Amino acid sequence: MSLSLINKRPLIWAHRGGRSLAPENTLAAVRKAKEAGADGWELDVQVTKDGEIILLHDLNLLRSTNASVHPVFAVNPPALPWRFALEEIKQLSANVFPRRFCPPKYKRQPWRDLPENLPDDLRIPTLVEALKLSRELDMWINVEIKDLSKAVPGSLGGKIVEKVLGIIREQSMDDQVVVSSFNHDYVRRSKEIAPHILTGVLTEHNFDGDPLEAARKAGADAWHPGFRFLTEEKVKAVREAGVAVNPYTVNEVEDMQRLTKWGVTGLVTDYPQNI
Incomplete structure (x- = not known):
């Protein structure tokens, strides 16, 4: 596979696994994204106290898990992933929808009283688990490394790039992965x-720099811009230079159609089922 157009259409990347379909950054989400026709999925990775790489977007566990009411975490704030071991984090439920995606059956926040036998695909996954499932489903995986350079102390955050790449190699997923980050030093x-x-x-959406210069400095194969202020001229210039363009987070059909006409190579969306 490559980061080129498939059948004259962009690759469809399910944002955080497709968070309109199931709770974000869970294995349940990516299974549903595959059923919806996504070519790949985008996820976010961070590190635990014992050096394991997990899927989590925010720098804390409060929004996307039940950490605020779980006894281990509620009595030991702040709920930062790097303060807890993987075994503790695996006790949490990730069965939480953002409010704007929340189906009616989730309105009562059922994660507050979930049984102990919560399915593994609704807990926080490790990167190893995510890569294994991606291989099983034959999907691309865009691993966004969260910028931990200021948030995480010591060597835990400092070696995250090496840890991520080591896991990718161990899982033999080198040819189905894109590593991305807002921290361009990580990319380099x-x-x-x-x-x-x-x-x-x-x-960011309001980026006003030169995307080709940013890609060149980092040695990157692709530019992943926020789509709101993207122009056709920039897309064409970057594509003509041989760099892929995968804008995020494109949820409206009209925007998807316009960006496709401009020649983007991929679309990151919460709604892979709408394409």
Whole structure:
């Protein structure tokens, strides 16, 4: 596989696994995204106290899990992933929808009184589990490494790029992975360690710099911009230079159609079922 168009259409990336379909960054989400026709999925990784790599978007556990009411975490704030071991984090339920995606059956926050036998696909996964499922489903996986350079003390955050790449190699997923980050030093380091693994530089919606320069400095294969202020001219210039363009988070059909006409190579969306 490559980061090129498939059948003259962009690759469809399910954002955080497809968080309109199931709770974000869970294995349940990616299974549903595959059923909906996604080519791949985007996830976020961080590190635990014992050095394990887990899927989590926020720098704390409060929004996307039941940490605020779980006895282990409620009595030991703050609920930061790097303060707890994987065994403790695996006790949490990740069966939590963001309010705007929440189906009617979730309105009563059922995770507050879930039984102990909560399915594994509704707990916080490890990167190993995510890669294994991606291989099983034959899906691309975009591993966004959260910027831990200021948030996590000591060597825990400092070696996250090496840890992520080591896991990717161990799982023989080198050719189905894109490593991306808003921390472009992480992207550059990834390319230095594993030149054959594809990488992408993430930029904010209001990014006003030169995307080709940002990609060049990091040695990146792709540009992952916020789509709101993206222009056709920028997309074409980057594509003509041989760099892929995978904008996020594109949820409206009209935006998807416009960006497809402009020639983007991928679309990151919460709604893979709408494409």
